[in-house]
Amino acid sequence: MSKFLYLFRGGDAQRTQQSPEEMQAHMEIWKNWMGGLAGKGQLVDGLPLGKEGKVVASGAAITDGPFAEGAEIVGGYLIVNAANLDEAVEISKGCPIFEHNGTVEVREIMSMDM
Secondary structure, three states, X not given: OEEEEEEEEOOHXXXXXXXXXXXXXXXXXXXXXXXXXXXXXXXXXXXXXXXXXXXXXXXXXXXXXXXXXXOOOEEEEEEEEEOOHHHHHHHHOOXXXXXXXXXXXXXXXXXXXX
């Protein structure tokens, strides 16, 4: 079993137009989806990310950020267990971010044996 990272991008434009009740209902969908993954032993970790941050370049240059188009901003992540990339992609298809036209980038987490 390998670990895969889901990076969630976009979806903010629709989310900010929702009423508080619609936002709560959408969060329930996320909780149910993640709960289902946890119940199957597929969920390792995952959380939303704050909007504020810093970008460090060359180890010294620090700027406010991230500065990317709204569709490119990483809004959160999950780490899941899957047999291979194909299975990880299949699992990601149930993600609630698609309701808001967001995307999921699926990447295998490689080990660094030292």
